[in-house]
Amino acid sequence: MFKTLIAGALVAGLATPAFAADVTLRLAHFAAETHPGHVAAQQFAERVAERTNGAIEVEIYPANELGSPPEQLEQTVLGAIDMNLPTQGGLDKYEKAFGTVMTPFAFRDYAHAHEVLDGPFNDWVAPLLEEQGLVLLSNWEYGFRNITNSVRPINTPEDVAGLKLRTPPELQIVAAVEGLGASATQIAFPELPNALNQGVVDGQENPIGVIYHFKLDEFQDHLAVTRHVYNSMVHVINKNVWDGLTPEQQTIIREESVAAGTLMREMVQAQEEDELAKLEERGMQITRPDLAPFAAKVGPARDRVAEYTGRENMDRFLSFLD
Structure with a gap:
């Protein structure tokens, strides 16, 4: 009361x-x-x-x-x-x-x-x-977000190109995966396992803990430690x-x-690391690509984020990173 x-x-x-x-x-x-x-x-x-x-x-x-x-x-x-x-x-x-x-x-x-x-x-x-x-x-x-898919292992940005990935609606995540050449599709998280199972999308991206605790490896063969957004x-x-x-x-x-x-x-x-090892034991193929080529491709994605947040906000944030 x-x-x-x-x-x-x-x-x-x-x-x-x-x-x-x-x-x-x-x-x-x-x-x-x-x-x-x-x-x-x-x-x-x-x-x-x-x-x-x-x-x-x-x-x-x-x-x-x-x-x-x-x-x-x-x-x-x-x-x-x-x-x-x-x-x-x-x-x-x-x-x-x-x-x-x-x-x-x-x-x-x-x-x-x-x-x-x-x-x-x-x-x-x-x-x-x-x-x-x-x-x-x-x-x-x-945590840092990472890409899973059921099509191929990811070792270079070119391996991301053409994949259809589920993302949440946040523009920053959409911009990141599209900047790497994938197409982004918004699907509510509770509906994601079914969408992966039915092949509505090729993959998705989330922190390791989410992939592990929600057992997304049951629907995905490959996990790349891309750490594209935190x-x-x-x-x-x-x-x-x-x-x-x-x-x-x-x-x-x-x-x-x-x-x-x-x-x-x-x-x-x-x-x-423990969850990655257990995901591998459960059959997932895990790659740890060099992230420098990935980061080099997302300049336009950063510009999209700056348009969303405001350039003044972005400049102030970037000044904190040094």
Whole structure:
């Protein structure tokens, strides 16, 4: 009942609520229950409850239980859901600066991405996001994206040319695969296994963890470690909900968000090689191409991303990469 009243007040645009001593926060995300994102969310919930002596309970809704990723994020902006874990591809619908993160071949490795996102990028975008009604708590992880297909192994950019690949609707990912000569087709993720099985598309692209946990190897013969786009889950909370917490509660939530993000980063990186080995054991053929020729072909794709995000935003982001 309490949550219903709070959500109704926020949607109606009323004043920031004064929370009672016991607070229940709903955290929705898109990751599978076996994925490191959900494991990190569970740690976050457990530690927040422990450190607040049970005053704050975090209810977790994984695997799109409360709607598709765009729907979850919209509900978080409105306050019907308290916290969410969107990627930059979701957040850039509210603030274009986030879209720069998914520039093709922007980051050298995980350490480079984390250094940029946790430092100058956060300093830049966090205030912009608050104007949209969200508070950025911390960056978690999702990973570098890689191409799978059922036609041929990929060792050069020319091997990508002509493939029909499923992508999410984010322009940056579409631009990356089209820049490599493939055609991009948007298919909702829940429909992807069937589309791969029926040959509607030749392949798809996702982080290693997604390919492994959703068993896409059952429909795909080849995986190329292309690392063409990086993005991460971003832990956000509705600003009205945040403002209704005490300073002590805010400190605990932010600290445990950072700790959960650190756990997810460690898990994703540690598990990737193991997951690749297991995918190979299950019959997938894996290639690790030289990525320099791939990066050299996506100049036009970067221009498309700059048109989408705004050239000024792109120039500022690129200045963080050095």
